[in-house]
Structure formats: structure tokens, C-alpha cells
Amino acid sequence: MTDIKTARTVVGAIGNVIAFGLYSAPIPTMVKICKMKSVAEFKPDPYIATVINCMMWAFYGLPFVTPDNILVITNNGVGLVMELVYVIIFFIFATSPVRKKITIAIVIEVIFMAVVVFCTLYFLYTTKQRSMLVGILCIIFNVIMYAAPLTAMAQVIKTKSVKYMPFSLSLANFMNGAIWIVYSCLKFDLYILIPNVLGCLSGTIQLILYAVYYKTTNWKDDDEDNENSNSNAEIEQSQA
Numbered sequence: 001m002t003d004i005k006t007a008r009t010v011v012g013a014i015g016n017v018i019a020f021g022l023y024s025a026p027i028p029t030m031v032k033i034c035k036m037k038s039v040a041e042f043k044p045d046p047y048i049a050t051v052i053n054c055m056m057w058a059f060y061g062l063p064f065v066t067p068d069n070i071l072v073i074t075n076n077g078v079g080l081v082m083e084l085v086y087v088i089i090f091f092i093f094a095t096s097p098v099r100k101k102i103t104i105a106i107v108i109e110v111i112f113m114a115v116v117v118f119c120t121l122y123f124l125y126t127t128k129q130r131s132m133l134v135g136i137l138c139i140i141f142n143v144i145m146y147a148a149p150l151t152a153m154a155q156v157i158k159t160k161s162v163k164y165m166p167f168s169l170s171l172a173n174f175m176n177g178a179i180w181i182v183y184s185c186l187k188f189d190l191y192i193l194i195p196n197v198l199g200c201l202s203g204t205i206q207l208i209l210y211a212v213y214y215k216t217t218n219w220k221d222d223d224e225d226n227e228n229s230n231s232n233a234e235i236e237q238s239q240a
Helices: 002-024 027-036 045-060 070-093 096-123 127-147 150-159 167-186 190-213 221-239
Strands: none
Touching: 002 070, 002 167, 027 070, 045 070, 045 096, 045 127, 070 096, 096 127, 127 190, 150 190, 167 190
């Protein structure tokens, strides 16, 4: 039992490191957005979906919901902070319709999370009941998070270009799913296992698409996008 607990702790720690890599993967994209002063064709959907996902999993890991899951809290606590930063960057450089979409989504997520916390603490009295409810919700939102990149994958297939589907994010997505599958099997946790199997599968599909469409991607358009975005920014400033 001690060996399994130790192994689970080690795997969970590795999972935290890989998850940090997953959360850090969008940094080059955010840097590009800041330089262009435009979100271009990048989508905020994955980051908005990850915010509610991290909130839900951080709550799931609390001792009064599911005992012995402190590494789930640290993992998703860090992720929540980083994803909020990304959403803020998107909000700053997005167009008005996208800003409205982001605002509505975040407000809905916060209200929903508050309702979940209230109902869990006031109507459910055992960790088994609480972990079941929150675990099911975690699975649902994990599926949403992993489904969010479908918009980017559809765009890749349509344009035969992986320009707006970062390789680092796809790789980190795959590795994160794989390590947490191991973690969930050491002390069997169905609620952690199911979403990470889906995450590993999602990452695999993204990597396959990257391999298929990498050669058909026109990377030279980066400079043109930069110039166009700067021109648009100047026009907007002159109009203001």
C-alpha cells in the first residue's frame, strides 16, 4: 500500500510538471498576439473551457470532497491562474464581438461554479456523495475542454494548415493525458481516468493532423499578418 501511495505521489508530481508544460504551451501564441496586437485567427475557446475545468478539478481535489488528492489541487490551481492570464490577453486584443463572447462565458462559469460549491457543501454530507457529483461534472467539463480544440482541428483540415494549432500545445495535451491515466490507475479513480483517456486521444489526433498538414502550411504569412495587424492598429488609432 505504501509503495502504491509513493508511486502515485511521484507520478502525480510528474503530472504536475507536465501539466505546467501544458499550461505554458500557449505562451508563444500569447507573445505573438501581443506583438501583432491582434488575436488574428486564434480562438479563445480552449482557454475559456480550461478555466471552468481547472476550477472544477481544484474543487474536486479538496479534502472535504475527495481525500488524498492534494496534487490535483496544485495542478489545477496553477492552471487556473495561467489560463485566466491568457483569457485576459485575448480580451485585450480581441474585437468587440469576441470580447462580448469571452465576458458572457466567464460570468456564466463563475455563477455555475458558485452554485456547484453551494449545492455540494450544503446538500451532500459525505465525501463519497460529493466526489461523485463533482467527479461527474469534472468529466463533463473535461470533455468540453478537450472538445474545444475541435474548432482548431476543423480549421486545420479545411485550410490544410497547422499555423493556428500550436504543436507544443498538442504535444503537452497528449503527454498530460497519458501521465494522469497512470495516476488514476495506481489508486483507481474513474473520474480522473475517463477524461484523461479522452485527452490523450485528443492530443493524439492533433499530433496526427500536425504531421499530415505541416508541409502544406504557409509559414511565410506570419510577417504579412504582423504588418496587416500593425496597419489596422494605426487605422483604428487615427479613427479614434
